[in-house]
Amino acid sequence: MNPIPVPRDIPLPLPAPEPVLVAVLVVFFLMHIAFVNFMVGGALLSFYYEVRGLKEKRYDALAYEIASTITANKSIAVVLGVGPLLAINTLYTVYFYTANALTGTFWISIIPLVVVAFLLTYMHKYLWKQMEGRKGLHLAIALAACLIFLFIPLIFLANINLMLFPEKWGTVHGFFSALALPNVLPRYAHFVLACPAMTGLLMVWLFRRRSAAEAQAMGFSREELIRSGYSWVLWPTLAQFVVGPVALLTLPDVSGSTTSTMGIFSLSILASLWMTLLIFIETRRPAERIGRSFAGICLLMLSVVVLMGAGRHLYREAALSQHRELVRAKTADYMHRVEEANKAANPGGGQRRP
Amino acid sequence: MDFPVFHLDILGNRGLIAVIAILHVLINHGLAVGMMPLVACLEWYGLRKQDRKWDDLAYKILFVSFIITTTAGALSGVGIWLSVSLVNPYSIGSxxxxxxxxxxxxxxxxxxxxxxIVAYTLTWKKWRDGAAKRRHVKLGFALGLFSWITMAIIVSILGFMMDPGNWLADNTLLAGFTNPIYLPQLAFRTPLAAAMAGIIALFLVPFFVPHWEPLRRDATRAIALWTLFFAPFVLAGGWWYYSVVPSVMKDNLAVSALTLAFSGWLDDLLWIAVFTMVAILAVVQLAIARPALVPRVAFLFPLVAILWMTGHFERVREFIRKPYVIGRYMYANGVRVEDYALLQRDGVLAYATYSTPLTDAEKATIPGTLSPSARQAALDRLQKGKDVFMDTCSRCHTTHGVNAVAAHLQRLFGDQPWKPDLTLGYLENMHNAQPFMPPFPGTRQELGLLAVYLEQLQHNAAPTTGAQQAGVVIAPAAAPREAASRKLEGSAAR
Incomplete structure (x- = not known):
């Protein structure tokens, strides 16, 4: 049995009612993660199509189109991450900072890793034409960016997971042992599969707006591009029906009730099933009708994402609510002692200045 | 105490923050806050003169700024946050x-x-003519305005850390935001950013315009005029800023600027700074009067000089507020001023949640000749000494790396053995001798334990480790709490 640390919190009041901070955390985190999905998925798909482009030139043009979306998406992904970071710092100060410190070297290496990955994506995009004759090197740049993009989420997941389990804090020795805690890798697989799926939707959105002539200029028919976007959503989503339940079942038992978490995740599975069915129907539609259900599919994806966000939050609360009570009590007790010590040291009143 | 102690024993924890923060300030001021309005002005001038060459030059300067600000610039901003939350979670949490x-x-x-900035850069080639181009120029000025507003907000927090002003009494955001250092610091940083952008642009122009083009001369002169225009405002803002720095902090100036070892060289440093300023202005003046005569390499000097001076200014700003990390509220060790009465009575270790395990090198300093029980007692003392070091010293000091305690002890006591009897007297009164040092927050007994830990550093030069490598042990003082958390443990065991 591991001893459970009960540290004190920062002894200043929360700057806003808790539900407001929760709303900031959950809503903006979902927006952030959607753009992270577009960014990572875009890098992966662009790399895949560029490799195909070695044999069939038109895929190279498609790879460039996808690479071009990363420039804006990655900037928005970073900037949207700041708000949720602010909220999680405020709401879960003790938990988040503890996990950060225990994985510190890797946690801070997020910064240089993201900088290098971004510079590589810029090189990849802006030197596309100049490096036409050096495809091997150009692909190596894209691959390096993809590998870094795939590694960084592991650091975040190790932290987000570790913060939920105070009983593990005394057992962890650095990042890799935090990574080895149950549930990190299934959640990672769940995230990675979402990247091509979300980018597939982005492709459909992008190419639905294009005219047949514009698609033709790239060497594709419009419906072909839309169909390949949908297939990027379809296959990873089908795989999620295996990975998702594994991630759910490997969630460690926690002190609070997880009934509502399970209910919400079950709803998300139902919404995913409906979405998958609609996508399957879309891919079977003839050229003139393809894309008709796009809005419905997006709405369903949005509902799945919202349910995921809500489920994550409820599980986090179930894991931490009792411990947070202990932390609150400990902090109040400490502040009482501080006050009493100051009074004893300085009976005339006022705060003692050492 | 309440967070596992992240510790970098070679670079030093403050070193980590300094590297990231200074990089961020240089990029933010030079390439965003100052550069965006400058680029928009260049674009506007090209439109007015109907000369595409000005437009092309503006785009190239923007492109460099775009690449750097959206990578290292944006991420180093987040990096300040991540590094401070590792190094001093108490201060950033507050x-x-x-x-x-x-x-x-x-x-x-x-x-x-x-x-x-994404829209401004990506639409540059598309919105080329007529109304679209005019709209594009406006977009550039809007970008400049928003870049400035982000800085204007953050500067308030920097001012607060030096002097929280009325916040200490009424604890409101407004009182914290309108701290006494806010406006003077903003008045200094705004023209500094503009001048810095001018100096960077002067350096970039020769890379983008060949020397035979008349544009090289015209652009150099125009940008040099921009830089010179802001110079007096930098000086005036700097003076106003200096005048509101609390006088007790000014006593720290020499150590802030030059570290303790070189603190006697303050006058020399000030002369070097004055010489550097004059030299920068001389190059800028020459670029206005005889732009064709200034060789490309000459612009390297103002560039390096302004980056060095701004970086150094940030170091001074960070250090000068010592012994506090948040003026009069929290000491640099992360302990609140208000906590001292309790901790000096009961001890820091009595309220510490975590302990940072000893390294093998630290354990090896215990003589092998001791009996097992004496050895265990010595190990316990050393462990407690290390925890006192980690909880009260390690936010600023390393053992043997940057700002090492071993180096300070060597300077004070030389090669005579650093016995606790010798060091204790100094440690006790250190904050009186060095006003930038916080008083020791623990008991006298804990100071003795710290002296035991410091003693072994004389013969053990191996770096110590923080929680990110060694993990933590839940401190024995936390044990009674386990009873209260039995229910949680039940679920953990499951």
Missing amino acids: LIRVFFWAWFVEWLVFITEVCL
């Missing part, structure tokens, strides 16, 4: 509680700024 809404609004402005 600042966030006070400034949450300021940071939130700053974040919304930052989102706008990022969207604007």
Whole structure:
């Protein structure tokens, strides 16, 4: 049995009612993660199509189109991450900072890793034409960016997971042992599969707006591009029906009730099933009708994402609510002692200045 | 105490923050806040003169700024946050509680700024003519405005850390935001950013325009005029800023600027700074009067000089507020002023949640000749000494790396053995001799334990480790709490 640390919190009041901070955390985190999905998925798909482009030139043009979306998406992904970071710092100060410190070297290496990955994506995009004759090197740049993009989420997941389990804090020795805690890798697989799926939707959105002539200029028919976007959503989503339940079942038992978490995740599975069915129907539609259900599919994806966000939050609360009570009590007790010590040291009143 | 102690024993924890923060300030001031209005002015001038060459030059300067600000610039901003939350979670945790809404609004402005810079860069080649071009120029000025607003918000938090002003009495965001150092610091940083952008642009022009083009001469002169225009405002803002720095902090100036070892060289440093300023202005003046005569390499000097001076200024600003990390509220060791009465009575270790395990090299300093029980007692003492070191010294000091305690002991006591009897007297009164040092927050007995830990550093030069490598042990003092958390343990065991 591991001893459970009960540290004190920062002894200043929360700057806003808790539900407001929760709303900031959950809503903006979902927006952030959607753009992270577009960014990572875009890098992966662009790399895949560029490799195909070695044999069939038109895929190279498609790879460039996808690479071009990363420039804006990655900037928005970073900037949207700041708000949720602010909220999680405020709401879960003790938990988040503890996990950060225990994985510190890797946690801070997020910064240089993201900088290098971004510079590589810029090189990849802006030197596309100049490096036409050096495809091997150009692909190596894209691959390096993809590998870094795939590694960084592991650091975040190790932290987000570790913060939920105070009983593990005394057992962890650095990042890799935090990574080895149950549930990190299934959640990672769940995230990675979402990247091509979300980018597939982005492709459909992008190419639905294009005219047949514009698609033709790239060497594709419009419906072909839309169909390949949908297939990027379809296959990873089908795989999620295996990975998702594994991630759910490997969630460690926690002190609070997880009934509502399970209910919400079950709803998300139902919404995913409906979405998958609609996508399957879309891919079977003839050229003139393809894309008709796009809005419905997006709405369903949005509902799945919202349910995921809500489920994550409820599980986090179930894991931490009792411990947070202990932390609150400990902090109040400490502040009482501080006050009493100051009074004893300085009976005339006022705060003692050492 | 309440967070596992992240510790970098070679670079030093403050070193980590300094590297990231200084990089961020240089990029933010030079390539965003100052550069965006300058680029918009160049674009506007090209439109007015109907000369595409000015437009092309503006785009190239923007492109360099775009690449750097959206990578190292944006990420080093987040990096300050991540590094401070590792190094001093107590201070950033407190600042966030006070400034949450300021940071939130700053974040919304930052989102706008990022969207604007992406739009401004990516539409440059598309919105080329007529109304679209005029709209594009306006977009550039809007971007400049939003870049400035983000800085204007953050500067308030920097001012607060030096002097929280009325916040100590009434604890409101408004009182914290309108701290006495806010406006003077903003008045200094705004023209500094503009001048810095001018100097960077002067350096870039020769890379983008060949020397035979008349544009090289015209652009150099125009940008040099921009730089010179802001110079007096930098000096005036700097003077106003200096005048509001609390006088007790000014006593720290020599150590802030030069470290303790070189603190006697303050006059020399000031002369070097004055010489550097004059030299920068001389190059800028020459670029206005005889732009064709200035060789490309000459612009390297003002560039390096302004980057060095701004970086150095940030170091001084960070150090000068010592012994506090948040003026008169929290010491640099992360302990609140208010906590001292309790901790000096009961001890720091009595309230510490975590202990950082000893390294093998530290354990090896215990003589092998001791009996097992004496050895265990010595190990316990050393462990407690290390925990006192980690909880009260390690936020600023390393053992043998940057700002090493071993180096300070060597300077004070030389090669005579650093016995606790010798060092204790100094440690006790250190904050009187060195006003930038916080008083020791623990008991006299804990100071003795610290002296035991320091003693072994004389013969053990191996770096010590922080929680990110060694993990933590839940401190024995926390044991009674286990009873209260039995229910949680039950679920953990499951």
